[in-house]
Amino acid sequence: xxxxxxxxxGGSLPTPHRNPSAIxxxxxxxxxxxxxxxxxxxxxxxxxxxxMKLSSIFITHLxxxxxxxxxxxxxxxxxxxxxxxxFIYAPERSFEQITYxxxxxxxxxxFDVRITELSPGDVIERDEYDVTAxxxxxxxxxxxxxxxxxxxxxxxxxxxxxxxxxxxxxxxSRLQRGESVTVDGKTVHPEDVLGSPRPGRRIVYTGDTRPxxxxxxxxxxxxxxxxxxxxxxxxxDWARETxxxxxxxxxLLAKEAGVRKLVLTHISSRYADPSPIVKDAEAVxxxxxxxxxxxxxxxxxxxx
Numbered sequence: 001x002x003x004x005x006x007x008x009x010g011g012s013l014p015t016p017h018r019n020p021s022a023i024x025x026x027x028x029x030x031x032x033x034x035x036x037x038x039x040x041x042x043x044x045x046x047x048x049x050x051x052m053k054l055s056s057i058f059i060t061h062l063x064x065x066x067x068x069x070x071x072x073x074x075x076x077x078x079x080x081x082x083x084x085x086x087f088i089y090a091p092e093r094s095f096e097q098i099t100y101x102x103x104x105x106x107x108x109x110x111f112d113v114r115i116t117e118l119s120p121g122d123v124i125e126r127d128e129y130d131v132t133a134x135x136x137x138x139x140x141x142x143x144x145x146x147x148x149x150x151x152x153x154x155x156x157x158x159x160x161x162x163x164x165x166x167x168x169x170x171x172x173s174r175l176q177r178g179e180s181v182t183v184d185g186k187t188v189h190p191e192d193v194l195g196s197p198r199p200g201r202r203i204v205y206t207g208d209t210r211p212x213x214x215x216x217x218x219x220x221x222x223x224x225x226x227x228x229x230x231x232x233x234x235x236x237d238w239a240r241e242t243x244x245x246x247x248x249x250x251x252l253l254a255k256e257a258g259v260r261k262l263v264l265t266h267i268s269s270r271y272a273d274p275s276p277i278v279k280d281a282e283a284v285x286x287x288x289x290x291x292x293x294x295x296x297x298x299x300x301x302x303x304x
Contacts, residue, residue, distance in 0.1 A: 002299040007043035009291040011266040020065035040069030041076045059090035060207025061142035070101040085112040091141045136209035139243040149200025161193045219257040229264025232276035247277040251285035265291040
């Protein structure tokens with residue numbers, strides 16, 4: 001399972017229908033939160049996503065609408081008896097501010113909170129996936145994130161394995177894990193019975209940013225690009241001044257990158273009706289959707 005739940009999709013200010021930025025990724029039961037706007041823990045309750053299996057929070061920048069949910073979320077998990085450590089990643093020169101946010105509740109957290117500053121290009125390596133910090137362009141130090149699963153082994157050819165003398169059972173599993181096996185003095189190698197490696201799933205989240213070459217390169221061919229789409233294109237001058245992107249600009253980048261799906265978020269509070277955002281984006285790229293709070297997207301595997 002790789003599910004993305006949009007807990008907060010508003011830009012700068014909350015509205016009756018949009019909370020500030022917070023995007024939850026559930027990968028095989030592990031929860032990762034990208035930005036943590038105010039009220040994030042309540043949104044998790046409403047969406048019934050759970051929070052105790054949250055392993056990491058990835059912060060794109062230190063504007064209030066992306067970080068004010070940290071104290072409440074930590075307090076809620078602490079009151080519920082969390083013991084596992086929580087990892088928080090954030091841009092350079094943010095350690096002191098994030099540390100302060102983790103200690104302003106009724107009590108200090110009952111679990112370990114480990115804060116790591118990241119520079120563009122830094123990689124957090126996990127067993128089956130990596131998260132890479134991407135250079136973005138905002139009016140404070142900022143980064144985006146690329147979550148890329150590792151390649152999967154190719155499809156196992158059961159019939160070919162049997163032809164080569166491998167009996168069904170444990171030896172099949174060993175071949176699928178990439179181990180060679182020996183049967184009646186004959187060695188069968190994984191490449192004899194496995195197809196070409198298959199790609200893992202890939203997500204890019206930009207946070208607040210102007211369109212950049214670094215985001216473009218990181219996004220090439222990804223399954224899901226979640227991009228700042230704060231404004232319709234008639235306000236492109238305002239987008240440049242505030243270091244955000246218009247829906248059209250994000251769509252042009254997505255088209256050039258060849259992404260499989262684009263979701264626009266951080267929607268300005270001026271758009272009670274997001275149709276101007278949709279219209280601008282769809283004019284140049286048709287695999288686009290404007291996020292709404294509690295939108296869920298499942299990302300399937302693909303074979304090539």
